[in-house]
Amino acid sequence: MNWNRTSLLGLEDLTVEEITMILELASEFKRNLQNKVLPSKNLKGKRIVNLFMEPSTRTRVAFEIAAKSLSADVISIASQSSSLTKGETLKDTANNIQALGADAIVIRHPSAGSPLFLSKTIPVPIINAGDGSHEHPSQALLDIFTLQQKLGRLDNKNITILGDILFSRVARSNLWGLKKLGAKVTLVGPSTLVPKEFEKLGAVVSHDVDKSLKNADAIMLLRIQHERQSTSHFPSLEEYTKIFGLNMERAKLLKPNAIILHPGPINRGVEIDSSIADSKNSVILQQVANGIAVRMAILYLCANSSDLQ
């Protein structure tokens, strides 16, 4: 199969074959990283620009390491230190980055649709590193990569996503990707943060944490995304933690081999107790580490797309 895309905007668009192609290439890059050998597939001479207009630790650093591991030149720009603070538009910023010779732009932006807008504005591959509550494709791909490593094939596996689904781009991207791979996805949390509408996207919607834990092969926890909420969606954080937080007592309902994921940043003592975050069933730091190989695959396919066709 050939890779026929220049940009990666979300998992809603991707076919099963495209998801599989990214994950297989990520496996190859992971072996290169483990064996400390330079990959034969690389981005030597290519310039990757990271344009992050929201805070990030994992995604920005992993994209930087991924680009460097492929021998690309990488430049990272944070919105606070860019001319966006002087009134320049996103379109003008992107045009200038193109004029400076970027071969791909990795963008994180608080507004849903910003990566799509840029992909229609400039002839440079655009990689979505999270746009508002819309999509976070590289995160979902590394989550799926980690799930496959732990559970094997995902068809008919029960994956529960617990927390603030409404404001979560991670939940949306995972839902698209996991459903395409045949998994059964249950979204759980308070009804204000897990509306029934998600059933139309193929999810099972539940507000019963204990029931959904019993069936899960994997559970992904999400933090409350206060930065995207203008009003409170539950009475208090203490009450949320009591009813929906994953603690040792509640985790006893899980199957013994069920794995625990979290895209980070984790809020210890809120959606996840420290004893769970640091438990043997937690794969949180493995997700982070897998983020490098998965992002190498994404960068390689997108930044090379004109040469690959």
Ligand code: CP
């Ligand atoms: N999971 C995630 O996107 O983390 P960062 O915000 O640190 O990039």
